[in-house]
Amino acid sequence: MSSSHHWLTTCPKGLESLLAAELVALGAEDVRETVAAVSFTGSLTVGYQVCLWSRLANRLLLPLVRREIDTSDQLYETAKGIEWEQHFSSHASFAIDFVGTSRSIDHTTFGAQRIKDGIVDRFREIDGNRPNVDLALPDIRIQARLHKGYVTISLDLAGESLHRRGYRSGQGNAPLKENLAAALLLRSGWAERAAAGEALLDPMCGSGTLLIEGAMIAADIAPGTLRASHRYGFLAWQHHQPELWRRLLDEALERRRVGMEGLELNITGYDSNPRMVDYAIENIVNAGLDEHIRIALKPIDQFGKPTAERGLLLTNPPYGARIGEQETLVPLYEKLGLVLQKNFAGWRAAIFTGNLELARKLDLAPSKQYKFYNGSIECKLLLFDDLTSKSAAIAERLKTAPPRQEISPGAQMLLNRLRKNHRRLKSWLEQSGVSCYRLYDRDLPEYAVAIDYYRLEQGGDVLHVQEYAPPATIDAGQARRNFEDVRAAVKAYLPNSQRFYKERAQQKGSDQYQKLGSANSKQLVVQEGPARLEVNFTDYLDTGLFLDHRPVRKMIGELAAGKRFLNLFSYTSAASIHAALGGAEKTLSIDLSNTYLDWSRRNFELNDLDERDNPLMRANVQEWLERGIGEFDLIFLDPPTFSNSKKMAGSLDIQRDHSELIRGAMAKLAPGGVLIFSNNFRKFKLDEALLDSFRVSDITAATFDPDFARDARLHNVWRIEHLHQPQPRDPYAAARDGARPQRRSNRGNAEQSAGKQSVWDRSKW
Template identity: 50%
Template sequence: MTDVIDFTASCPRGLESLLAEELRALGAGTTREQPAAVHFSGSLQLAYRCCLWSRLANRVLLRLGQVRIADAEDLYRAVAGIPWEEHINPSGVLWLQFSGTNREIRNSQFGAQKAKDAIVDRLRRQSGARPEIDRRHPDLTVALRLQRDTLDIAIDLSGTSLHRRGYRTHIGAAPLKENLAAALLLRAGWPDIAADGGALLDPMCGSGTLLIEGAMMAADIAPGLLREEFGFERWLNHQSDLWMPLREEALERRRQGLERELPEIRGYDADAKVLFAAEANIARAGLEKQVRVSCRPVAAFKVPSHRQVKPGLVLTNPPYGERLGEQEALRETYAELGRQLKKEFPGWSVGIFTGNPELGHATALRSHKQYQLYNGSIPSQLLLFRIREQSSESRVEEEGRRTLSAEVEMVANRLRKNLRTTGKWAQKSGISCYRLYDADLPEYAAAIDLYHSLEGELFAHVQEYKAPANIPEEKAQARLRDLVRAVQSVLELSGKNISIKERRRHSHKGGGQYRKHSDTASAFWVDEYGAQLEVNLWAYLDTGLFLDHRPVRQYLRKLAPGKKFLNLFCYTASATVQAALGGCVQSTSVDMSKTYREWSARNFQRNNLDPYRHQLVEADCLQWLEAAQQNRRGHYDLIFMDPPSFSNSAKMRGVLDIQRDHPKLIRQCMALLAPGGSLVFSNNLRTFKMDEAICAEFRVENLPLLDRDFQRNPKIHNVWEIRRNDEG
């Protein structure tokens, strides 16, 4: 095997950047992130080290090849072309993991069967023997992933998932996976706190996973040491001379780590039964002297008094309840936790991981950072706090900041209500960017959008609407200040995390949306259904992501598998990213702005889109459509067109008026459609009326694509799907 090998490490969603950082620390060369995985390169010894030392990965895969396939016969030939006799004894035990589909291979079980036949047939031709198929203790596990028409073929070096450390034989009612627990500790800064001698406490420790993972980090214990075996140990190419020194090194580091005096690591729980499970897990991990648990309710949670304890980290994963009655009962538990933390833990850092952020707010603590993660399939948040010791003067000052006028309190109450409704809907739907407020109170005429970055920070985008002519300018500005105060109070945000746009002072003529509004602005990345998209709340009038089009992009993604896709007036090409991740085989995205083309390119690169298959074109869409009629007739299966209502940009040959010009644009797009194709046409002109001749000439269906957070404003956009009349 070559010295430099390509590998893929999989992980839970939301941990990609942490895993990439960990892999680099372990010695990986270049790394490339994709949803729930990181690609990296290095030696076989590096792969062994990652299996032994990665606290975050689920699996480590050795990539054997990547091939283009169209159907089942292509799949068979591609898999049969791998020299499997070099990887498994023909009479050994084989297991296959197959994920993904395409137009021809529509069932992963069928794909797995076809791949299994290819491997077995090749081995039987080579030796006359065939392997047994069994998922229990296989000699080789083959991992195949089909995305669009690309098949990745790999060997699973890890065996069972790496989150299964081997110490947890007893679990509580809502277990936290070990690698997710490790991620929470890393996000909360535990390694630095432990190095400084700070303690780790968990007031609702359950079966003790956070405590055990924290102790293993502090004692420099490899998370894979207790595992019975790894997948690579029965692989024909396994090199014991590389593996055994790594294991011996890990054992020595563990011995030295446990000889050191570790910080206080202690857990509590009100349920004595669950503590029996915690004690059994702690003993199996060999950490009885380092980790202690005891029965104590949250109301009695205090700093341990048996030894001098340096302020450190309180980290916990409290229950969050699935039914309303449970949630109401838990609200007091969270409130009690907040009271105890403020009273007993000044100077400590705190992390609360919950699937119900609303309960996290019941602590009455101000989180300075939030991370969006998943506990299994449940969208969750890690809320981080700092408990500060305050002088009497600073307490008076803070109380003054928290005292809101009656007007501001009215707006704050509406924001709180919306967080309980729209915010909870967004969190359950896995939506990290949404509209919280849209002129709900007419005298406070603005829209407020929330953006959760991939790094866990919360940002608010406040867009003021033009006040009625009878409202004095100074009154409108005062109301805007009140609105921002309410946002700061309810969302616990500092000024640097709030962007304010006053639309009434900006002309929309001459491409004002392209002008920078700040020279100090910084972009960040957000997640939308697995796509990572760049957002900038400060630099331009718009943010790079039209939130009202979220369900439109989702709809395009559902239509996209196997299609050739055209995106006109593509803006930052977020719709193309969704279509590509949904399975479109080729795309063209057109916009006349160099700024947006470069922004689109960053979105493409972040989501690992092949630039040869997904083309970005900087051009006037009107001129491009004219030229396209010559040589692209019937070229696209799916077209998305979202033009501005009006544009007279200097870069355009003419003036675009969407009400006047849409019949011509639609006919030009329909000429580019392949048989059976569809055009999704959108615009945001509230007075727009579809041309009657277009409705007679084509099948025109109005699509009610509007999510809950925009239903107060049903005319924010219009969306149609247009097909030829003679096609179903």
């Protein structure tokens, strides 16, 4: 075999970017992320180092073949055609992990059986012997993945999953997996804090996994050195190099010895359950860390001040997965919040929870948050660097606010309406978690403004006020007085907010999206669902985020899993961000403006999304639809009402040109795909000829959240599909037959995309 191999490491969903960075540090090259996996190239030494040192990976796979198959016989022939005798002998035992189904292979056990037949028959033809199947402790483990008609067959050189370090013999009902615990520590900045000599505390430590993984990071302990049997999948592999492996293992053991001798950090865990304390002590002893980690029985409300001035408090409190449990956990979160506020100034707190409603009971404002998955449950890691009470801070701001100024009757009337609107939206805002919304939009005829509220990730409130140009019949002096009322009401509504005022006149042609020329640019970050997005309140008329399209972006995120997503007139690519975070296999965002493409690039970076999987293209959309290449499963077409940018040869008029745009986009839409077409032209009429060509559904009514419900003409949205769609397979058929339906991957790796490479090849653009 060659000295360099193509490898694939798997991991829990949400750990991909961390794993990619870890692999680079271990010497990997050409590192590429996909959903729940990272591929790379590297020598056998790098492969061994991953097995020894990766804190985040589950398995290390060596892909042997990738082939398109339609029948079970083709699967058999594919397996039989692999030179298995080059990898293991007929005297070794093996097992097959098969994932995926198709029309002809509708059960994972059947798929594994056909591959087993191919392997066994090949060995029989070569030497007359056959290797045995051992599902419990095989010498060789093989993984097969069937996805989109292609099967990939790989050797699993990890054997048992790498997250099983070997120290855990006791655990509770819902333990964190070891690699997820390591990821939480790394995201919380523990490696840097440990190097600075800070302390680590878990006040609800359960079976001690966070503490053990934290000590291993601090002491430079390779996780692979704790696997008691060292039963790796490569030990029976014919290309295994025992001397190389022994040398790397000895180096890791020496680093462990040195690290343990120098480990003098304060690492402590508490729990209120005596049984869990016993489990934690047992696991710590198994890991050989009993001299370095202290465990005690102590409930959360008995905490005093820590002995260390600085440190990381990281914990995974229960979050009420079962109905009725949430209410019983409210006091726990409230007590934890009070303890942090009272005793842990100077520390960083990191709370991992699957229930943001409970997390709000901490009464703290997170400085950062990261999305992870604990099994199938979407969770958030919330980082708190300021441990002062959020409600107390608000009360203090109100107490120190300047004395209330008398305002005019008109301003008071507008202020009352702002408060009324907030009361109307309050329940929805609390349930949805929406942090940027429209508070007011020309509710009162005298005050023709739109007022949007933004809560910044950095902390603080922003009110963005856009004044609609008054009609010619309104006296200019009265218009100025009305606007002064607006300013007074907005200031009285949120005295300590940042406030930005703009005039929203009718925009035409090249005036659209022109820079306003502010000398005090404000580029800040907000959260929308899972996405972090940059907004700018000073340089342009719009902020970079069209709030009325929030439900459309959410819909795109929900539709995007495993899809190839195309965003036409992508603006700042907020829809592409939602698609990528929703599991899109690939996204492509096209816009003519370099300004907005650069803005898009910053948005992708904010969300740790690799531009290699989410390319940006500068192009005239109308021209690209005529000459561009590619097929997509989900397309978002959201053109401006009118544009005659100097970068364009002609102009775009949405009423005149929409039919041509839609037909061009539909030519790029794969069978079974969906086009979401939107515009904000209030007098828009859809070309009825489109109804004869495609399946068209007006979904406008479903795309307004309560903050925009007053104006049903603000935008128009259609769902458009091909008339003759392929019949969907019953998603429950495999489950009834004993197999588990498989979810599609969100960002295809290099292997999965081999047949579609031209879509993403920049040289073809």
